[in-house]
Every structure is written in structure tokens, then in C-alpha cells.
């Protein structure tokens with residue numbers, strides 16, 4: 001069992017990094033609590049595998065510390081860290097039976113054959129591999145092999161955490177949901193810290209209680225799927241999470257609100273005051289397609305848009321609109337009539353977000369929530 005703490009951690013693959021761009025992991029502090037089901041979500045190249053390999057000990061970080069339950073493990077080799085890692089491609093010994101594959105880590109630890117037997121039987125049952133125990137691993141399907149890979153991590157009762165690096169990549173789409181559900185069950189049953197790396201938001205939100213979104217070598221937000229959706233802390237989170245992602249428009253600051261082209265978006269006084277202190281020109285407004293208000297008719301204060309096209313996706317529709325030169329996506333319920341040619345929309349204050357240098361300007365009262373600081 002372990003809490004995994006990353007303290008001032010940074011990593012560059014270059015021997016003499018000179019700029020922040022030379023770092024695959026930019027300095028970060030982060031805590032994965034004992035027993036949590038977490039996802040590490042981000043696009044290709046953002047540093048997910050690098051971070052996982054640092055935690056498991058396959059890679060030594062250039063700076064900072066990795067602590068398990070408060071104990072620094074930087075100098076402890078991977079095999080002594082009690083961390084199991086499941087990779088994209090299953091790691092199994094083809095010539096061995098499923099039983100022997102599952103027994104391998106235990107036999108390495110010189111555990112008595114009686115105990116090996118009972119533990120393998122138990123884990124095989126959890127993973128629904130009991131009927132395959134006598135089969136040679138080479139004859140298994142890709143998802144069965146991946147289950148054996150997971151099983152090899154789970155058999156060891158001393159395992160503190162399991163790290164999954166895109167484990168469902170090679171699995172047939174129709175079996176993915178089954179394995180994901182299995183992982184969730186295993187998490188509930190074994191109370192092990194699990195970190196699941198993926199670039200797929202659906203996989204992340206069905207597995208994890210909390211998701212760390214990574215971008216450019218940094219964790220830009222750590223929150224529940226709902227928090228990431230309703231209050232993206234970074235413009236990238238807005239864009240990356242959601243289908244389609246958040247509408248983001250570059251704007252300029254004025255005394256009476258934020259402006260793009262000839263359109264003025266007014267702000268509440270607190271936001272206006274917060275922006276008065278800002279000197280950068282990198283300001284964006286963001287609103288999710290679900291939260292754009294579509295009026296039935298022309299309405300006072302509403303923005304007039306051209307309707308470009310509509311996609312009917314069954315239970316909802318996505319309308320593409322043009323507002324003063326900016327293309328916006330708007331999501332409406334299937335029962336709503338689709339405006340033709342012209343539409344009138346507004347941005348409810350609660351859902352209109354402002355990003356300065358890509359980070360959210362947060363003027364809400366902070367909630368009493370646990371702070372993930374080191």
C-alpha cells in the first residue's frame with residue numbers, strides 16, 4: 001500500500017538542458033493517495049510514460065524526489081519498489097502456462113508452493129482466467145494475455161501500486177469495456193493505488209475517481225471528471241475534455257468587457273476588476289458547447305449568429321455557428337428545434353470562463369476541498 005508523492009520532480013532527456021522546452025517533465029509537485037484510482041490523461045508526447053517510468057524506477061529523474069509513504073525511493077531499483085507496471089503490449093512468457101506466468105513473481109520471491117498455488121488460483125478467479133490455467137500463454141488472445149500481465153502484478157500481496165500504461169491499446173474495442181470494468185472491480189477489491197495512463201478521456205473517466213491532465217510536461221489540472229468538465233483550470237483542459245471540446249476565442253480587454261472583432265462580451269464587476277490587474281495580451285474566453293444558451297427567437301442582448309451546419313447525433317445535435325467571424329460549436333437536446341440560417345445565443349455568466357496566459361481566472365469563493373500540495 002502506498003501514497004506516491006512527487007516532490008519538485010523534473011526530467012530532461014538532454015544531458016545539459018538549457019530551456020524549459022528541454023524538459024519532458026517540468027518541475028511538479030503531486031500526490032497520488034493510497035488506494036486511489038487515478039488516470040493520467042494527455043496527448044501523445046506530453047510526458048505520461050516518462051512520469052510512469054520515473055515512479056516505477058525504470059528512469060531516474062534529473063531533479064527532485066519520488067517518495068512512497070514519505071520515504072525517498074530515488075535510489076531504490078525497480079524490482080525493490082513493489083510497483084507493478086502493465087504496459088501497452090502484454091508481457092508474458094509465451095512458452096509457460098498461464099499458471100506458471102502468474103506464479104512467476106511469487107516463485108522469484110521464494111514463496112512456498114502451497115501459497116503460490118492458492119494465490120494464483122485466487123487471482124485467476126478474479127481475472128476470469130481459471131479455465132485457462134493449463135494453457136500455454138502463446139495460444140491466448142491479446143486480451144487474455146493482457147489479463148495475465150495484470151495478474152502478474154496482482155499476485156504479489158506486497159505490491160503498493162499498479163501503473164497501467166495504455167493497457168487496452170491492443171484489446172478489441174468490444175472487449176475494452178469488459179476489461180475496464182474488471183479493473184474497476186479489482187481496484188475496489190484490493191484497495192491498491194492505481195494510476196492508469198491514457199490519451200482517451202472516456203477511458204480515464206470510466207476508470208478513475210480523479211484525473212490528472214498532463215500537457216507539455218506539466219499536470220495542468222487534477223480533479224474529478226466533473227470538475228474537469230465544469231471548471232477547466234487551463235484552456236487545454238477545456239479543449240481536450242468534452243466532445244466537442246470547449247469553444248475558445250481570443251479576446252482583447254476593454255473597460256466594459258472583452259472584445260473580439262466587433263463583439264463585446266460583458267463581464268461581472270469582479271471579473272472586470274480581476275482583469276484590470278492583468279498585463280498580458282493572451283486572454284481567451286471559453287464556453288462549453290453544452291452551456292451556450294440558444295434562444296428560440298431574437299432576444300435582447302443575445303448575439304446573432306449564422307448557422308453553418310448541424311450534426312444529428314441521436315440524443316443530441318451539434319450546431320456549428322459563426323459569430324462575428326468566430327466558429328462556435330453548440331450542443332442542443334434532440335427535442336429542441338434547430339435554428340435555420342440565423343440563431344440567437346448568449347453565454348450564461350456561470351459557464352463563461354476567462355483564461356489569462358492559458359490559466360483560468362477564478363473569482364469564485366474557494367471551496368473547502370483537500371489541497372494536493374507537498
Ligand SMILES: Nc1ncnc2c1ncn2[C@@H]1O[C@H](COP(=O)(O)OP(=O)(O)OP(=O)(O)O)[C@@H](O)[C@H]1O
Pocket residue numbers: 013024042043044045046047048049050051199
Ligand atoms: N528515451 C527518450 N529519449 C529522448 N526523448 C524522449 C525519450 N522518451 C521520450 N522522449 C521525449 O519526451 C517527451 C515525452 O514523451 P513520453 O513518451 O513520456 O510522452 P507520452 O505522453 O507518454 O506520449 P505517448 O502517449 O505517445 O507515449 C516527448 O517529447 C518524447 O519525444
